[in-house]
Amino acid sequence: DHRIVIVGAGHAGGAAAIALRELGFAGEINLVGDETHLPYERPTLSKELLSGADSDPVHLADAERWKALDVRLTLGSEVTGIDRESRVVTLADGAALPFDTLILATGGRARRLDMPDHPRIHVLRTVDDARGLAAGAKPGAKAVIVGGGVIGLEAASTLVGMGLSATVLEAGDRLLGRNIPAEAAQWLADAHARIGVQVRLGRSVVSVMETGEALTVALDDGSTLDADLMVVGIGIVPCAEIAETAGLPVAGGVLVDANYRSLADDRIFAIGDLAVRTFGDEPTPRRMETWAHAQTSARAAALAILSRPAEPEPAPWFWTAQCGHMLQIVGDPAAGNTVVTRGDGVRLYVRNDILVGAVCLDQARDFGTAKRMIGKPLKLDAAADPSMDLRKAAA
Ligand code: FAD
Numbered sequence: 001d002h003r004i005v006i007v008g009a010g011h012a013g014g015a016a017a018i019a020l021r022e023l024g025f026a027g028e029i030n031l032v033g034d035e036t037h038l039p040y041e042r043p044t045l046s047k048e049l050l051s052g053a054d055s056d057p058v059h060l061a062d063a064e065r066w067k068a069l070d071v072r073l074t075l076g077s078e079v080t081g082i083d084r085e086s087r088v089v090t091l092a093d094g095a096a097l098p099f100d101t102l103i104l105a106t107g108g109r110a111r112r113l114d115m116p117d118h119p120r121i122h123v124l125r126t127v128d129d130a131r132g133l134a135a136g137a138k139p140g141a142k143a144v145i146v147g148g149g150v151i152g153l154e155a156a157s158t159l160v161g162m163g164l165s166a167t168v169l170e171a172g173d174r175l176l177g178r179n180i181p182a183e184a185a186q187w188l189a190d191a192h193a194r195i196g197v198q199v200r201l202g203r204s205v206v207s208v209m210e211t212g213e214a215l216t217v218a219l220d221d222g223s224t225l226d227a228d229l230m231v232v233g234i235g236i237v238p239c240a241e242i243a244e245t246a247g248l249p250v251a252g253g254v255l256v257d258a259n260y261r262s263l264a265d266d267r268i269f270a271i272g273d274l275a276v277r278t279f280g281d282e283p284t285p286r287r288m289e290t291w292a293h294a295q296t297s298a299r300a301a302a303l304a305i306l307s308r309p310a311e312p313e314p315a316p317w318f319w320t321a322q323c324g325h326m327l328q329i330v331g332d333p334a335a336g337n338t339v340v341t342r343g344d345g346v347r348l349y350v351r352n353d354i355l356v357g358a359v360c361l362d363q364a365r366d367f368g369t370a371k372r373m374i375g376k377p378l379k380l381d382a383a384a385d386p387s388m389d390l391r392k393a394a395a
Helices: 011-022 063-068 127-136 150-161 182-194 241-245 291-305 364-373
Strands: 003-007 028-032 071-074 079-083 088-091 096-098 101-104 108-110 142-146 165-170 198-201 205-211 214-219 224-227 229-232 236-238 268-270 317-322 325-331 338-342 346-351 354-361
Touching: 003 011, 003 096, 011 028, 011 071, 011 291, 079 241, 101 291, 127 229, 142 150, 142 214, 142 224, 150 165, 150 182, 150 229, 150 317, 182 198, 182 317, 182 325, 182 354, 214 229, 268 291, 291 317, 325 364, 346 364, 354 364
Parallel strands: 003 028, 003 101, 028 071, 101 268, 142 165, 142 229, 165 198
Antiparallel strands: 079 088, 088 096, 108 236, 205 214, 214 224, 317 325, 325 354, 338 346, 346 354
C-alpha cells in the first residue's frame, strides 16, 4: 500500500516508473506531468523530429503499456506545491495527491534571452518547441542560433540540412566549451564550416528588433545580422521552485546523495537533469544533463526506494549527432593528464596509466570498448595503434 508520486513525466520520471515496476514494486504509482504528451526522450527533438525524418518523438512506452504497468498518468497538470508534513503534492487545479515517497523529475526549462518573447525566437526543449521551430523553418530562410553548445550546434546542423542558412553566436572563445574537450570541439567546428555554418566566437546579442517580415539582431561588436528566425540554446533553468519552496536544499537543482535521495528528506528523491550531486571524485556537485543519466538516476532511485543494494555506477557518457557525424564521450576527459591519439577520430584521456575519459568521432566500436575500460589501466603504446583492437590495450 506504499504510494509513490513522481513529478515530471519526462524521460527520468517515466524511466523511474518503469524501473519501479520492473523491480517488482506493487504499490501505487502516480506520474504527473505538465506536458500533454506521453513521456518521451528528447534527443531526436533537435535531430530527426526537427528535420521531419520522424513525425513523433520516441516514447518510453505507449498508452497500452502504461496501462499494463498500472502507472497512473496525469498529463497536462502542473504540480504547484509539496507539503512535506502531510505528505501531499498539490496540482494547479487544486487536486491533492498523497505520497509515501516522492520522486522529483521536473528537469529544466530552456533559458531564454533577457527580452520579450517573439514568435520568430525559438527555444528547443519540448516536442512542441521542436514542432514550432520546424513549422517556421522554410528553405532559404536565415537562422541565427544563440549558443554554440550541443543544442545550438545540433539545431544549426539540422536547419542547414533543411535548406536554411545558419549563423551561430557563441559568447565564449570556442564551441562546446562546457562539456567537450577542445580538440574534439574543433572536429565539430570544422564539420560545421564544411556545411556552411557561420560561427562567430566571442559574440553576444545586444538587442533584437522586428524589421518588417524579419528580425535584425544587433551584436556586441556593433554589427547586425538579418534573421528570419532565431534559436536560443543557452542552457536550462532547473525546475526547482517547488522543491525550494518546500524547504529542500537547492543549488542549481535539488541536492541529492549518490542514491538520488534529497539531503534533507529521506522520503524525497530527485533524478535526471534536476538532480545535483558529486560524480566520481569531482570536487563540486553539479547537474548531469544527459539521456544516460536520466536512465541511470531513475534506476538508482528505484533501487534505493525498494531498499535494494545500489548497482555499480557506469561511467557517465553522452553523444551528440551533428553534420552527419556522431561524437561520443565517456568518463571525464578533463581529469586526464595524458592524451593518447588513436588515429583520426579517437582520443583517450589517461591519468597515471588509468583510462579516465574517451572521445570518439564516428568510432562506435572503439567507444563501446572505451566505455568498458574506464577506470582500468591502459597500455599506452598499444592503445595508440588504431590497427590493433583497443581491447588488447588493457594492461
Ligand atoms: P525532462 O525530460 O525535461 O522531463 C521533465 C518533465 O517535467 C518535463 O516534461 C517538464 O515539462 C515536467 N515538469 C517540470 N515542472 C513540472 C511541474 N511543476 N509539474 C509537472 N511537470 C513538470 N542527451 C544526450 O545524452 N544525447 C543527446 O543527443 C541529447 N539530445 C538532446 C536534444 C534536446 C533538444 C534536448 C532538449 C535534450 C537532449 N539531451 C540529450 C538531454 C536529455 O534529453 C535530458 O538530459 C533528459 O531529457 C533529462 O530528463 P529529465 O526527465 O530530467 O527532464
